Amino acid sequence: MKPTKKWMDWYYKTGKKYVTPVILIVFFIVAFVLICQMVKPESYNVKLFEVAQKTIRSPQTIEDTQKTAEEQAKAAAAVEDVYVFNRETAQNRESLVRSLFAYVTEVNREAALNDAKNDKMTSIDQKLDSLKGKLSKNVSEDITEGVNAAMLTILIQMNVKDLQQVEKEVVSALDVAMGQSVRKDNMTDIKVSARDTIELSNLPANYKGVAKTILSYAIVPNEVYNAAQTEDRRKEASANVIPVKILQGQVVVQEGQIIDREIYRQLALLHLLDQKMPIKQYAGFGLLLLSLGIMLYFFTNKQKNLNKARKNQYALVFSSVYIAILLMLMIIRFLEGADISNISFLFPAAFGPMIIKILLNEKFAFMMTIFTSVTSFFVFQSDATAAVNVTVSTFILLSGLASIVVLRDYSRRSAILLSGFIVGLANMAFVFLLLLISNTGLLTLAFWIPVGYAFLGGIGSFVLGIGVIPIFETVFGILTTSRLVELANPNHPLLKKIMMKAPGTYHHSLMVANLAESCTDAIGGNSLLVRVGCFYHDIGKTIRPPYFVENQLHGINPHDRLTPEQSRDIILAHTTDGAAILRDNHFPQPIIDIALEHHGTTLVKYFYYKAKEKNPDVSEADFRYSGPKPQTKEIAIINISDSVEAAVRSCDAPTKEKIKAIVDNIIDDRMQDKQFVACDITFQEIETIRATLCATLNGIYHQRIQYPDDK
Template identity: 30%
Template sequence: MRRMSFLLDLKKSFKRIFASEVIQNSKIRRSVLALGIFLSITLIMTIDFIPNAVKLEVGEVARQDIVAPITTTYVDKKKTQEMKQKAAEEVIKVWRTDPAISRKVQNDIRGFFNIIRKYQELEIPPNEISQISGDVSPLTFEEKVKMIQREVDFEISPEEIELALKQDPETLDNLEKYLKELILSYLDKGIQPSYLENIKTKIAMNIENTNYSTPIKGLLTTIADQVVQPNLVLDVEETRRRQEEAMAKVAPVERTIKQGEIIIRSGNVVTEEDIAILEALGLRRPQINFRTISGLIVIIFILMAVTIYYLYQYHPKLFKDENSLLLLGLLSILILIIAKLFTLFRLSNTGYLVPIAAVSILISILLDSMIAIVFTTVLSFLIVIITGGDASVGAVLLVSGITGVFSVSEVSQRSDLVRAGFFVSGAAALTIFAYSLTQPLNWVEVLKFTSWGIINGILAAIMTNGLLPYLENVFGITSAVKLLELANPNQPLLKKLLMEAPGTYHHSILVGNLVEAAADKVGADSLLARVGAYYHDIGKIKRPYFFSDNQFGGENPHDKLSPGLSTLIIKSHVKDGVEMAKKYKLPKPIIDIIQQHHGTNLISFFYQEALKDEKYENVNEDEFRYEGPKPQTREAALIMLADITEAAVRSKGFNRSNHNRIEGLVRELIRKKLEEGQLDECDLTLKDLDKIATSFTKVLTGIYHYRIEYPENIAREMKGVQVVNGDSHK
């Protein structure tokens, strides 16, 4: 009841708004309604793009879970910098050869051997050469060694110097040449500082593989170890340039945070990475994301414009019905709010749970199945955006919604809505299962998501059954489900009609058969016509015996009344029927049929009686007519024609060659109503009237066909057989 009250209050609010003089124009009212729906949907879609500030610093403890309000992708600066640094480190350094190093190495080798040669020839110390006195003593071998050791630029042992001094000039020349060639062979290839020790080892191995004596090998190894230097110098600028190029080629490391994902759990210490995510989501310094909001507004505008144009182009009658437009808007807003609420559960693929099929089924039942499919498509797209889902969510929503529409194409009772829910569950679960197989999910996750499809259908069935009665009553829409319920003979009003006015009940059933057969021929709503026929004469319940249907050969009360009073009683059954229909809360289309089924017909019998009665000097024909209005719909017109046709044919009591006589009477009655203008305000054509006459004739002929009269003895025998069989009612 509270839900009903809320919906009624909401509808009254819209009516109060639309009742103002400023927006009496229907186009303005529809524009205001569309704007309201547009703003509501926009608010639902963009509310998460206005985040609340999260005041946390590195090292603090989070007091509550921090959840991502939207799905966003950001550049992880720390990871990106690490990748760039790694790329720079992997760049091969650029080295250039320094020719001065090669010259210096050669000079060092040449200088060592020249010093050896000089002291081999020197007999006196160099500083005493200028003295010519005879008391200068010659250099000893040990003195030469010491002097050479002081003059050589690198460290070398006295023993190795002694060994060098003892070599003949030719050997010295060969050793110098060999050592130069050996070291230059490595210098020509280039020696990096980091490889110097490795090169020295290789040079030593080369020397070791020669035929020189061991002491000579040691001498050469020492000299080589002392003079060899790296001749490759790092080209800093070129290396830096190449490193920068490599770093520039590194793609930014992107990370996607999905809506509803927990960023920081309660009790965890906040890290730099957490702060980076908060910054990316705009939660540290909340700013309105005008760019994203603008994009969503444009998307919503485009989808609404397409939908409105579809209604304008293909459903112009509904497009002008503000009541139906309001219903479509409220259902759309409702399902989007539900989708938004599901995002609070912080589950992946929450879109699987949104029962969009409920809206699809409600629109299909209350309005039109094609409109339901269009709205299902549009709403599926919006729900995917709200829930941050992917193509699989959109597919599940679309499949479940369309399945819901198809599953209620032939609904006959409310229990069929439960069956529709099972169909939706199966379709959604199967779609989710198929998509899950294409993803790297384990079987537990596959089964979990598949179960969500089943839950989706159950929620859709519950939501549909719960909302349908309220929407029917609040918006005054008569659904097929409602009509089928009213057609049930156990309805209180029909039972009352059967018990208190049985003749009228039987007549109404026959009229229902007539209009149902004809409605299919002329494009009318056969279900509405049949149910309307059942209730069109309920006003006769108030005074049943004043109508010939219920007199059963007894005294006619009109014999004691004046024609004027009898006319008032006859006419009153329409007004009484409308009041009774409102009391029992029958839908407006049924009430309209009750009010229009006699149009402004003349009650000719009592009118003629009044003309004959001398008490009436001036007989006003309008006083003997029903108050109307004339039938406004095909269904009401069909019931008017079926009402008079059935009564007329029944009153004739045909019992011979009925078909032609019935057809003639039917066509004559329809022609008279056409000439009297009773059909002017409905959209039946002459071709439709011909189809109606043919259909009525076929049904009436089947009811009032010629029956043979059984001989009396056969009748007695048949009666005896029935009694013996224990069935005296057959």
């Protein structure tokens, strides 16, 4: 076996299932690289303390964490210390002062009693010692440490009236002083004010000093510093600081401005010096693409009318178009870098949805519109302002939707071009409205140039789509309406080959096409695909035309000279041979599938029973087609129509009853043989096919009036 043939056999048996995952992974990596390349910030070759050669704007909104921290520190430092006012302090200090005067009175009274009892005068020193003892024994505060002995001696020597007057003035001044907020930082001022009050009072001059001393001692702070509350308020003030941000589009440095340390720091923060993005941004874009991929995966799997191979094919086509869109976005970004104003509106936003609608279907086209607009939002985020970003993304969304709505007839290139012209006009209207909303001046070039770009982008999308659709059809085997029309042309080389080499097969194929097309229309399938598929479904018979009954002339049957096994091999080979011919001619996969699957795994009964006559132990499996069984309802219809047409054609004088019996027998045989278990055809559709076949065949083989011969 040749290496190429060996590799192809491995590919179609085993390797084919690995192709889709590998290609999707490659597409994911390519898309990730392209997006990161487009969104990463532009690098500027600037140096510290040099003059800026151009105005540099911020490509994104980013928090300046250093500035934010500085503002938070300022806000916290501006918060004053929290003090708690204690009303009991004033009462306690007043009680302390009154206790002092009470003890003085008590000492004088005790001394008077002792003098009367002992008829002896108590000395001043004795009174002072007694007073000090009372003031320092079993007390919470030793007053003698704050009021010296000289002051206490003066108190002891006062008469009762003077002592009461001094007490009254001290307590009164103390109440005024302690009624204020007294802290360590203002306590001196309050004491001075209180002493001035005593100085201005009516006390005798020789008593004012002791009053001032007692008052100064009694005045203490009545507000206590609260560390916990202070810290809480500072944290709250820090948290209330609005983060300092460098806004997208904000001028970081003006042309001609000196790049100082602060500007240089901001440029570095924005990665405008190293052309790098933070790791979290790379991760973010990776997760974005992963999310889009997951959406595409589940969306594709929900399409019940697609088998697994078609789903993989759709995913590959969708991914390929998405990569092409990313490349176009990169070109637009490059042109923007060349300072071409508003060039982003030239982006062919309708290209992706238009080509996906033609290649796949309208649902996938809407999905492509969403993917494109979401991606563009991030790609254009480094524009001068966020408003421009939103405007361009909105334009791309609207243009994509317009292309889906406008494009209806895509079987003719002229119709596609007309749709492109209409989309171009719609693009002009969209940009006109968006620029009005953004308050752009009507009489400026900045207004009308984008409108012109939008028109060119609309037409260009469709012109570009017409050019690349054949590439996608060839590479991915996608079957479009225009491609089907092209394959249905009788002048196609392969159809000519069938007509020349196997005219009977050609006629049979046309008849099968008519039957299958009618059935497909009846159940709402792809009738054009069925018709074209029928044209080529038996192309494998062109290799050995005489071995198939419709091509045999003059009653000569080559199988008469062959064993049943040899005949079997020739008959069974026409499906695989046909698929190989179509594959070599780069036919779309659905047509290849029809050639390969139109007999499913049915039994070649004639040669099986002929072989069984010679060998009763012959295996039935050896006389079955290799399949696979029909994977779509369209191929199931061809499977039935092919057998019905051959059976009715071989019937003598077919009547309605005979036709109905043939159709019923063939359909029931296929059902019992489980030939339709791999496709999604329903019992209701099978009954519709049964009725349609009978009606169509009755129309073809209707009874004719016997005209008399002319004599």
